[in-house]
Amino acid sequence: MLCANVLQQQLLDASYFPDLVPNVRLKAGNILVAPDTAFREGRTRWYHVGFRCEVDSDATRVLSFDFRVGPVIPQNEWASLGLY
Numbered sequence: 001m002l003c004a005n006v007l008q009q010q011l012l013d014a015s016y017f018p019d020l021v022p023n024v025r026l027k028a029g030n031i032l033v034a035p036d037t038a039f040r041e042g043r044t045r046w047y048h049v050g051f052r053c054e055v056d057s058d059a060t061r062v063l064s065f066d067f068r069v070g071p072v073i074p075q076n077e078w079a080s081l082g083l084y
Contacts, residue, residue: 003032003053006065007039011049016069017041022049030055030063038073038083046073046083 004023011018020040026032032053038046048070054063078084 002055002059002062003051003065006053006062007049007051007067010065010067011039011069014069016047019043026055026059030057030059036070038081040083046078046081047071048073 001023003026004021008018008021011021016039018039018041022034022037022039024032024034024037032051032055034052035050037049037051039049040046049067050070051065051067053065055061056063073081073083
């Protein structure tokens with residue numbers, strides 16, 4: 001959840017208005033890499049997004065965060081990607 005919150009804020013800072021961001025869970029270690037996921041903006045558009053999030057050993061603070069927004073995902077691809 002910590003990385004999802006940072007992603008949402010970074011997207012807002014980059015002039016996107018996400019209403020759904022991916023909540024990818026950290027399974028082990030302290031680095032979360034999500035190379036191709038998606039966020040929704042305004043209930044009408046999905047964008048590809050990739051990010052890397054490093055947290056401290058207690059997973060209470062983000063140490064570094066990088067993200068990349070890709071193109072809009074066409075609506076005819078939503079179902080195959082599990083998007084709605």
